[in-house]
Amino acid sequence: MMQRPEDTIPDRGESHGWTTACPWRASITLAWREILRFLRQGSRVVGAIGQPVIFWIFFSAGFDRNFRLEAGSEGQGASFAEYYFPGTLVLILLFTAIFSTISLIEDRREGFLQSVLVAPLPRWSMVLGKIAGGAVLAVIQGGLFLLLALTLPVEFTFWKLMQIAALMLLASLGLTSLGFAIAWRMESTQGFHAIMTVFLMPLWLLSGAFFPVPSLSADSTWLQIGLYGIMQVNPLTYTVAGMHQLLYDGPLSSALDLPPMVFCWLVTIVATVLMFSIACWTATGSSRAGP
Amino acid sequence: MNTTPSAIDIRDLTHRYGLRVALADLTLQIEPGEMFAILGPNGCGKTTLFRLLSTLMRLQSGSVYVLGKQLPQQSDEVRRRIGVVFQSPSLDRKLTVGENLRFQAALYGIRGRALVQRQQELLDHLGLADRIHERTEHLSGGLRRRVELAKGMLHRPSLLLLDEPSTGLDPGARTDLWRYLEWLRDEHQVTVVLTTHLLDEAERADRIAIFSQGRLVALDHPEALKASIGGDSITIRGQDPATLRQAIADRFQVTAKVIDGHVRFEHPDGAQILARVMEAFSDRIQSITLGRPSLEDVFIDKTGHRFWSHGEDDAAT
Numbered sequence: 001m002m003q004r005p006e007d008t009i010p011d012r013g014e015s016h017g018w019t020t021a022c023p024w025r026a027s028i029t030l031a032w033r034e035i036l037r038f039l040r041q042g043s044r045v046v047g048a049i050g051q052p053v054i055f056w057i058f059f060s061a062g063f064d065r066n067f068r069l070e071a072g073s074e075g076q077g078a079s080f081a082e083y084y085f086p087g088t089l090v091l092i093l094l095f096t097a098i099f100s101t102i103s104l105i106e107d108r109r110e111g112f113l114q115s116v117l118v119a120p121l122p123r124w125s126m127v128l129g130k131i132a133g134g135a136v137l138a139v140i141q142g143g144l145f146l147l148l149a150l151t152l153p154v155e156f157t158f159w160k161l162m163q164i165a166a167l168m169l170l171a172s173l174g175l176t177s178l179g180f181a182i183a184w185r186m187e188s189t190q191g192f193h194a195i196m197t198v199f200l201m202p203l204w205l206l207s208g209a210f211f212p213v214p215s216l217s218a219d220s221t222w223l224q225i226g227l228y229g230i231m232q233v234n235p236l237t238y239t240v241a242g243m244h245q246l247l248y249d250g251p252l253s254s255a256l257d258l259p260p261m262v263f264c265w266l267v268t269i270v271a272t273v274l275m276f277s278i279a280c281w282t283a284t285g286s287s288r289a290g291p
Numbered sequence: 292m293n294t295t296p297s298a299i300d301i302r303d304l305t306h307r308y309g310l311r312v313a314l315a316d317l318t319l320q321i322e323p324g325e326m327f328a329i330l331g332p333n334g335c336g337k338t339t340l341f342r343l344l345s346t347l348m349r350l351q352s353g354s355v356y357v358l359g360k361q362l363p364q365q366s367d368e369v370r371r372r373i374g375v376v377f378q379s380p381s382l383d384r385k386l387t388v389g390e391n392l393r394f395q396a397a398l399y400g401i402r403g404r405a406l407v408q409r410q411q412e413l414l415d416h417l418g419l420a421d422r423i424h425e426r427t428e429h430l431s432g433g434l435r436r437r438v439e440l441a442k443g444m445l446h447r448p449s450l451l452l453l454d455e456p457s458t459g460l461d462p463g464a465r466t467d468l469w470r471y472l473e474w475l476r477d478e479h480q481v482t483v484v485l486t487t488h489l490l491d492e493a494e495r496a497d498r499i500a501i502f503s504q505g506r507l508v509a510l511d512h513p514e515a516l517k518a519s520i521g522g523d524s525i526t527i528r529g530q531d532p533a534t535l536r537q538a539i540a541d542r543f544q545v546t547a548k549v550i551d552g553h554v555r556f557e558h559p560d561g562a563q564i565l566a567r568v569m570e571a572f573s574d575r576i577q578s579i580t581l582g583r584p585s586l587e588d589v590f591i592d593k594t595g596h597r598f599w600s601h602g603e604d605d606a607a608t
Contacts, residue, residue: 020371020400021397021398021399021400022400025397025400026397026398029394029397029398030394030397033383033386033394036385036386036390037383037385037386040385041385109379110377110379110380111379111380111381111383112381112382112383112394113381114347114375114377114379114381115375115377115381115395115398115442116398117347118345118346118347118370118373118375119370119398119399120367120368120370120371120398120399121398
């Protein structure tokens with residue numbers, strides 16, 4: 001009878017000094033790699049921050065005359081620059097998430113990630129490292145953009161800044177997880193670009209980032225009703241709404257008829273946890289690393 | 292009864308991509324401490340086998356034990372014990388040599404003094420000590436492959452798997468690579484398993500498995516494989532090869548084949564038969580070649596077609 005191979009091979013693990021990696025430590029290393037790579041590719045900074053900032057400046061100037069948001073009894077209007085600022089912040093988070101996950105497509109097949117995939121680590125550790133790295137980068141870039149808020153009538157307190165940073169981090173984790181789940185399934189970067197155009201950009205566009213959620217009335221068209229519905233169920237709507245409230249706790253927020261802040265936090269947290277779980281499940285459940 | 296423990300023990304392994312069979316009913320044992328080459332043209336199934344053994348792909352059917360641990364149930368145990376060197380670079384080009392190694396070490400839980408010591412050993416041995424602070428994007432192909440080897444050996448695996456390791460290397464770098472692999476086998480008893488499509492490279496291995504269209508067609512020591520050919524090979528180009536083949540077979544009682552428009556047969560005394568063939572059929576022969584048996588002859592003998600032919604290329608993975 002044939003002997004089973006496992007019975008005959010002595011385990012020489014000790015003499016070889018085989019060790020087990022701590023998954024958390026491995027995640028931190030992988031996140032650090034993301035940050036290090038980013039710092040060494042200057043063009044990525046320009047890509048993720050440049051375009052949203054240019055949009056903000058151009059749209060603010062262009063829409064300034066046409067956009068009026070009456071701010072209740074105090075009679076003060078909000079400029080488009082103010083309205084669009086939180087939306088631009090979220091766009092920067094989205095762009096950073098896209099840039100840091102698009103590299104997965106090639107990295108996994110013919111790059112550094114190949115060696116991560118054959119390392120004795122749970123898959124979530126790799127997913128967390130990649131996503132946390134991308135999210136930290138997004139928060140840093142969002143923070144840089146936040147400096148421009150000094151040109152707006154926004155009052156910053158330490159507590160407010162902490163809340164903004166926390167909301168940015170949650171949203172970045174969620175968006176990077178979403179990018180991860182999409183990129184992991186992709187065969188080519190072209191495919192990712194297509195998804196970005198037809199899914200990720202509309203996701204942002206219909207979040208109240210660029211125009212407010214329309215209020216419904218008796219003469220609303222079906223299209224407006226549809227749009228309203230989509231914006232209500234889009235989790236990003238609540239992140240943008242939360243950002244609006246954190247930045248402008250006065251009249252602008254009340255004029256927009258935004259959902260309560262607690263609800264904004266809750267939806268953002270749930271969506272982030274859900275997205276991260278989907279990313280982990282995507283990376284674990286598939287054996288698509290093959291040709 | 293077979294009591295020899297195998298480094299890799301594959302039984303009845305079949306793998307499909309959709310309808311296409313990439314590996315068909317493969318049974319193969321690789322012994323500990325041997326240098327083993329998996330040889331075949333593109334699309335023969337060797338990359339699929341590499342990906343299965345390196346735990347990148349899931350097994351569909353059959354059983355595979357690597358260093359006594361079963362795939363996929365004990366994947367983590369396997370991963371801890373094997374080193375993998377990929378065909379496409381797995382280095383982060385934006386990071387330095389040292390950073391690449393440190394990041395690899397983190398994946399295997401190697402740190403502190405052990406890391407410093409192993410890193411130093413490997414860099415010294417691979418002639419990379421003065422490159423530690425250089426970004427890998429600035430290194431030559433040969434040096435990059437050495438860093439890949441250092442990455443693969445950092446956790447001191449007992450089995451090193453390499454996918455087409457000499458692709459893109461100049462002859463000097465190839466020699467270095469083989470010298471290092473032989474050193475690993477001889478000094479550290481590391482089992483080295485590599486895939487290759489280069490016939491001359493495979494000859495340096497202790498044993499060769501030749502694959503064609505997902506099937507194992509030959510398995511033995513290089514010399515034994517060549518000896519199995521039965522002598523020198525004679526290849527003849529001439530008009531109407533089918534008739535010529537028949538005429539030669541009838542006259543000299545040899546088994547001749549027509550391969551790619553050439554008549555081909557083997558004979559223990561090539562020089563003598565060549566002269567006799569020339570004498571008999573000089574008017575029908577355009578050229579005639581006498582060759583010592585090569586691995587390509589083995590491949591032709593086992594598959595009935597040349598090493599590089601359409602059937603294989605079409606199925607490239």
